[in-house]
Amino acid sequence: EVQLVESGGGLVQPGGSLRLSCAASGFTFNNYAMSWVRQAPGKGLEWVSSTSGSGSSTYYADSVKGRFTISRDNSKNTLYLQMNSLRAEDTAVYYCAKDGVGATIGLGLIDYWGQGTLVTVSS
Amino acid sequence: HSVLTQPPSVSGAPGQRVTISCTGSSSNIGAGYDVHWYQQLPGTAPKLLIYYNTHRPSGVPDRFSGSKSGTSASLAITGLQAEDEADYYCQSYDSSLSGSGVFGTGTKVTVL
Numbered sequence: 001e002v003q004l005v006e007s008g009g010g011l012v013q014p015g016g017s018l019r020l021s022c023a024a025s026g027f028t029f030n031n032y033a034m035s036w037v038r039q040a041p042g043k044g045l046e047w048v049s050s051t052s053g054s055g056s057s058t059y060y061a062d063s064v065k066g067r068f069t070i071s072r073d074n075s076k077n078t079l080y081l082q083m084n085s086l087r088a089e090d091t092a093v094y095y096c097a098k099d100g101v102g103a104t105i106g107l108g109l110i111d112y113w114g115q116g117t118l119v120t121v122s123s
Numbered sequence: 124h125s126v127l128t129q130p131p132s133v134s135g136a137p138g139q140r141v142t143i144s145c146t147g148s149s150s151n152i153g154a155g156y157d158v159h160w161y162q163q164l165p166g167t168a169p170k171l172l173i174y175y176n177t178h179r180p181s182g183v184p185d186r187f188s189g190s191k192s193g194t195s196a197s198l199a200i201t202g203l204q205a206e207d208e209a210d211y212y213c214q215s216y217d218s219s220l221s222g223s224g225v226f227g228t229g230t231k232v233t234v235l
Contacts, residue, residue: 035224044125044229045161045169045212096167107216108224109159111180113168 002026002112004096009117016086016121022079022096022114030054030074033099033106036081038092039116048080048094053103064090086121093118124150126217127227135203144229145196145213151225153194156216158171160189161199163210172211173198200232208234 009021020036035050049060049070058070069082079096093116100111128146135141144146145158152158160173171180173189186207188199196215200207213227 008131037226045214045226047224047226100171100174107156107158108214109171109174110161110169110224111171111174113170115168 002098004098004112004114006094006096006114006117009094009119009121011120012086013123014087014121017082017084018086018119020024020081020083020094020096020117020119024077024079024096024098027098029072029077030101033101034052034072034079034102035097035098035099035110036070036079037110037113038090038119039095040089040092043092046092047108050099050105051079052105057105058106086119088121091119091121125228126220126225127213127215129211129227129230131215132226132233133232134235135139135200136235137203137205141198141203143198143211143213143232144199145198145215145227147194147196147217149194150219151194151215151217152191152196152233154218156218157188158196159214160187160193161212161214163212165209169212173212175197203232203234205234208232 005023036048051070055072067085071080073109095116096114097110098112100109161169162172163169176191217225
């Protein structure tokens with residue numbers, strides 16, 4: 001059974017940093033690209049960042065480019081999102097998501113989602 | 124703002140059929156990129172509902188069906204049930220944007 005368990009969310013002040021983690025199990029982790037998708041309170045889904053199975057390729061939404069860094073440790077089956085220079089508009093539930101096809105960053109199909117972790121940016 | 128537009132809400136009585144549209148453009152759905160649909164029940168994470176335009180993952184009832192034509196796609200729910208009350212999102216790829224996917228604006232389905 002595929003499981004994705006996020007952690008690391010919490011309350012942080014504007015300009016602060018936070019690192020999210022996603023522990024994956026139930027599949028061969030390095031065979032799949034992984035993504036972070038966020039959802040602001042009462043709003044829709046927004047794709048944030050993706051990384052290939054090896055971690056050598058990464059993509060970012062324009063809204064987080066230069067501030068967020070996605071990475072993965074395939075030896076630990078764990079995905080990360082380092083978030084710096086946080087803003088109020090980054091407040092959201094952040095979901096870890098597994099690509100539905102394979103190791104290459106593809107066209108967006110997600111077949112499994114984590115339960116999400118809430119990040120609140122406020123003074 | 125999203126490049127895939129959905130109606131904010133649709134509603135229907137139990138047993139009725141409702142459809143949700145997902146309108147894109149020539150750089151996404153119209154370019155031939157596939158459309159996927161996700162269901163988000165209240166307070167939970169999204170779940171894959173339809174993939175590659177028309178396919179249902181194992182366990183998804185056949186009351187749910189997807190279609191795609193031109194620059195749009197649709198999700199239909201027949202025999203609407205109370206447990207179908209949720210938010211629904213379409214997703215595709217847009218060649219004018221960086222990244223691996225773009226989501227629709229989302230549609231709230233209410234069972235009357």
